[in-house]
Amino acid sequence: MIRTAEEPPAEFDDRAKALWDAIVGGDEYAAADAMAAALDEGAAAETLLLEVIAPLQARVGREWAANRLTVAQEHTATAINERVIGTMAYHPAVRRGMQRRAGAPRGRVAVACIDGEWHALPARILAEVLRLRGWQVDYLGAQVPTPHLISHVHRTNPAVVALSSSIATRLPAAHAAITACQVTGTPVMVGGAAYGPGGRYASLLGADGWAPDARAAAARLAEGPLPKPPPVHQAVDDLPHLADQEYTHITRTAPGLVRHVLAELESRFPAMADYTDRQRRHTAEDIAHIVDFLGAALYVDDPDLFTGFAGWIAGILAARDVPVHSLLPALDLLAEQLVDYPRAADLLSRARDTVRSPLPEPTGTPSEGVGGLFEERTA
Structure with missing residues (x-):
């Protein structure tokens, strides 16, 4: 429920820069000081929440997606923003404002x-x-x-x-x-x-x-x-479209689908032969994410949900210099298992077309992360 503006207004440039430098640098105290100084100078708490913190949090997601922030930096930045919001609630200027509005x-x-x-x-x-x-x-x-x-x-x-x-x-x-x-x-x-x-x-x-x-x-x-x-x-x-039982089938058989794709993937994607146990474990997690998003798209009966996810994850690969075609074997293996389910087969076909299309830079964070099959690795 946050505002998704790309940048804060011009009058908050300095404050936004100070907060950005602090959260990316992992400096919780500097982040809290930056927002406290803004409140001391008369900035409204709501404005800081919506015009500074929320857009910068969206930027954190974009920078992670583009491989310019690590997962650890992304998590640290989010944790610091949460702490800063809590600290702001106890600032004297905010408390005075709450007292002025006291009543029922x-x-x-x-x-x-x-x-x-x-x-x-x-x-x-x-x-x-x-x-x-x-x-x-x-x-x-x-x-x-x-x-x-x-x-x-x-x-x-x-x-x-x-x-x-x-x-x-x-x-x-x-x-x-x-x-x-x-x-x-x-x-x-x-x-x-x-x-x-x-x-x-x-x-x-x-x-x-x-x-x-x-x-x-x-x-x-x-x-x-x-x-x-x-x-x-x-x-x-x-949701009357759920009567076809496709969503129910895929969610109930999801663990088996993941195991099948993982077992067959090495024959389609030879690079897996050199994977470590960690990479194989992450690959299984990534396949599970694909199945989860497939199920969600079937639940709401919207192909755009799944193709949007496919385009996003392909963009993640490209940003990490991982060949985008590494995604296709998993989609093919799922399609072979779900050939008797028309809506699922259609979604997987659309996703393959999306992966083969030119990709914009990824934005946002529609998944918990990627690794394994979609993990940056050296030859």
């Missing part, structure tokens, strides 16, 4: 990440923006199992649940969480990259609202309550 809160909002979703910074930014605007916020953090989320809803009776997810493979879990919250009579607003361009999957999965960023989410909630969900609702009713 606008309402109670539960902010959580979908089960399996570890990318918590967008949800954290939303939680802080809502607090700044006078809401009582229960921030539940990353990877909240749906039963625990529902227990919290029953105990606290929030006016709305805000669910964040960045990775499209979490969409089935998001659908289950949305439906479970609605059964309690609680409306659900969703946000994050997982819901696709323009939030296209939000309405498909039955969400009561969608917002592209924290500012838009806060503005929508300020307009008035979200519509109450219907009293009786089943998630399966939203």
Whole structure:
């Protein structure tokens, strides 16, 4: 639910540069000092969250994807940004602003990440923006199992649940969480990259609202309550295309599909003969990611989800000087196993075409990472 602007406004150039240098350098104290100095000078906390921290976090993802930051640097930068946000909440200027707005809160909002979703910074930014605007916020953090989320809803009776997810493979879990919250009579607003361009999957999965960023989410909630969900609702009713059982088959047989592709891959990709145990383990993880994204695309019945992932991961390879054609054997082996499943076969065919096409520089982070088959290696 973060703003995705490429760069902060000009007046924040110096502050953004200071924060960028600090988070890339792993200097937590310098990062906190940079934002504290901005608050001391009168900058609004919400503006810093949305115009400095959020765009720089997006830049972290782009720089990792382009192989200009390591995984360790990316994780460190994210951790520092989270710490900085927490530190900002206790700054005297922010506390004074909260005290001036003291009184009955606008309402109670539960902010959580979908089960399996570890990318918590967008949800954290939303939680802080809502607090700044006078809401009582229960921030539940990353990877909240749906039963625990529902227990919290029953105990606290929030006016709305805000669910964040960045990775499209979490969409089935998001659908289950949305439906479970609605059964309690609680409306659900969703946000994050997982819901696709323009939030296209939000309405498909039955969400009561969608917002592209924290500012838009806060503005929508300020307009008035979200519509109450219907009293009786089943998630399966939203997606009649699942009746063909392709999604069910692929998710249930995913471990076997991964084992088959891994076992046969060396005959199609001879470089695997020299792989270390670590590389083979990472290759299995990478194949599992492909199967997961295939399942997610079948779940929402959108070829663009899978071809977008294929293009992204091919761009990752190119940025690391790994031959893009190393992706094709895995797609071919999956296609051979799924020849009797028309939607899956079509997705895999489209993905192969995407991989063979000219590739832009990769952006964002739709997967947890790559290694093994897609790992940079020496001859």
